[in-house]
Amino acid sequence: MPRPMTITEKILAAHAGLDEVEPGQLINCALDIVLANDVTAPIAIREFRRTGLEKVWDAEKIALVPDHYTPNKDIKSAEQAKVMRDFVNEQGITHYYEIGCMGVEHALLPEQGVVGAGDVIIGADSHTCTYGALGAFATGVGSTDAAAGMATGEAWFKVPASIKFVVTGELGPWVSGKDLILHIIGMIGVDGALYQAMEFTGPTVEALGMDDRMTVCNMAIEAGGKSGIIAVDDTTRAYLDGRAERPWTEYFSDPDAEYARVIEIDASQLKPTVSFPHLPSNTRLAEDSRDVWVDQVVIGSCTNGRIEDMRIAAEVLKGRKVHENIRLIIIPATQEIYRQAMHEGLFDIFLDANAAVSTPTCGPCLGGHMGILAAGERAVATTNRNFVGRMGDPTSEVYLSSPAVAAATAVAGHIAVPEDLE
Ligand code: SF4
Numbered sequence: 491m492p493r494p495m496t497i498t499e500k501i502l503a504a505h506a507g508l509d510e511v512e513p514g515q516l517i518n519c520a521l522d523i524v525l526a527n528d529v530t531a532p533i534a535i536r537e538f539r540r541t542g543l544e545k546v547w548d549a550e551k552i553a554l555v556p557d558h559y560t561p562n563k564d565i566k567s568a569e570q571a572k573v574m575r576d577f578v579n580e581q582g583i584t585h586y587y588e589i590g591c592m593g594v595e596h597a598l599l600p601e602q603g604v605v606g607a608g609d610v611i612i613g614a615d616s617h618t619c620t621y622g623a624l625g626a627f628a629t630g631v632g633s634t635d636a637a638a639g640m641a642t643g644e645a646w647f648k649v650p651a652s653i654k655f656v657v658t659g660e661l662g663p664w665v666s667g668k669d670l671i672l673h674i675i676g677m678i679g680v681d682g683a684l685y686q687a688m689e690f691t692g693p694t695v696e697a698l699g700m701d702d703r704m705t706v707c708n709m710a711i712e713a714g715g716k717s718g719i720i721a722v723d724d725t726t727r728a729y730l731d732g733r734a735e736r737p738w739t740e741y742f743s744d745p746d747a748e749y750a751r752v753i754e755i756d757a758s759q760l761k762p763t764v765s766f767p768h769l770p771s772n773t774r775l776a777e778d779s780r781d782v783w784v785d786q787v788v789i790g791s792c793t794n795g796r797i798e799d800m801r802i803a804a805e806v807l808k809g810r811k812v813h814e815n816i817r818l819i820i821i822p823a824t825q826e827i828y829r830q831a832m833h834e835g836l837f838d839i840f841l842d843a844n845a846a847v848s849t850p851t852c853g854p855c856l857g858g859h860m861g862i863l864a865a866g867e868r869a870v871a872t873t874n875r876n877f878v879g880r881m882g883d884p885t886s887e888v889y890l891s892s893p894a895v896a897a898a899t900a901v902a903g904h905i906a907v908p909e910d911l912e
Pocket of ligand 1: 558793851852
C-alpha cells in the first residue's frame with residue numbers, strides 16, 4: 491500500500507510513474523501542457539533553439555498566448571509577439587491565440603478546455619497556479635524551464651509539502667473568493683506558504699463557483715505557494731464537461747494524508763478586504779479604508795476578469811456614474827467573456843456609468859499599457875500584485891480588491907463597499 495498522500499502528491503506521483511512520493515523528493519514528471527506568453531515565450535524559444543532540436547516535443551501540448559503587451563503597444567512588443575507567431579507557424583503549434591481570439595492566459599486556457607483535472611502544467615508565468623482550481627497541479631516556472639519542457643515534455647520538481655485550508659461558514663454580502671484569498675495572504679504573509687501546495691477545502695470552498703475558485707488559486711503564488719489546488723466536485727465536472735479537450739482524472743487527498751499545517755477559517759467573519767501598497771499581505775477591511783481617495787480603478791486581469799466579475803461590477807455600477815475624479819477601466823479577460831458581457835447588456839451599464847471597456851489584455855495589471863499610473867497616483871485594481879511601481883510610476887500606489895469594492899470605489903471616488911452607495 492502506498493503511503494497516504496495529498497491530492498498534489500498523487501498527481502505528481504502519477505506523472506512521475508511512481509506509486510508514491512513524499513515532500514522534498516526530487517521527481518521527473520511528464521507534462522500535459524507547457525505555457526508561455528509574449529514576454530516569456532521569446533526567451534523560451536531562444537533557449538529551445540540552443541538545444542539544437544528542430545522540433546518541440548509535442549506541438550499540441552504547448553500553449554502560447556500573446557496577452558501582456560497586446561494588441562502590441564510599441565515596436566518592441568510587436569517584435570516579441572512576432573517571434574512567438576513565427577515559432578508557432580514553424581512548429582505547427584496548435585494552441586496559439588491571435589488577437590481576436592486571445593485572452594489573458596489564465597482565464598483563456600481553462601475556458602478553452604486546454605487544462606483539466608489531474609494535469610501537470612508548467613507555465614512561464616507565475617500565475618499558472620490558477621489551474622489548480624480545476625484539480626490540476628499547475629505552477630509557474632522560468633523561461634528556461636519552459637524551454638526544457640517544450641523540448642522534452644518533462645520537468646523536475648521537488649515535491650511540495652501541503653497546507654490544508656479548511657474554510658467553513660457562509661460568505662456575507664459582497665464577500666467573494668478574492669476577499670477570502672486576500673484574507674489568507676494577510677494572515678500567513680507573502681512567504682507563508684513558501685514552496686508549498688495550498689489545498690483549499692471545506693464547505694465554503696465547495697460553494698464557490700469556478701470563477702471564484704480560479705481567483706483563489708490564482709493568488710496562491712502571492713503567499714509564496716508552489717501551487718494552489720481544489721479537489722474536483724460537481725462544480726468542476728459541470729465546468730469541464732463539454733469543454734475539456736482531453737479526458738481528465740480526478741484525484742483526492744487521503745483522509746490521513748500528512749500536511750505541514752492545517753488552517754481553519756470561519757468565512758462568515760470575513761468582510762470585503764483590500765491589500766494596501768506595496769504587498770498583497772498588507773490587508774485591511776475596505777470599510778476601514780474610506781479615507782483613501784483614488785485616481786483610477788481597473789476591473790480585469792487573470793484574477794478577476796471573468797464573467798462573474800463583470801456581473802458583480804455591473805450590479806454595483808447599474809444606474810450610477812463613475813466619480814468625476816476617477817478613470818474606470820474594465821477589461822474582460824477573454825473574447826468569450828467580452829461577448830458574453832456584451833450579450834448580457836453589461837457593456838451598456840459600464841458605458842452609461844462612463845467606464846472605458848477594453849479588448850482583452852493584461853495591459854495595466856503589469857504597468858504595460860492601457861492605464862499606466864502617473865507619479866503619486868493611486869489605483870484600486872482587481873489584479874493580484876501591488877508591488878512598488880507595478881502599474882506605473884514608482885511613487886504610484888495599487889490597492890487590491892474584489893470587483894465589488896473596485897466598482898463601489900469607482901463611484902464613490904474613495905475606497906468603498908457597495909453599501910456605501912445606498
Ligand atoms: Fe500576469 Fe497580470 Fe497578465 Fe495575470 S493579468 S498574467 S498577473 S500580467
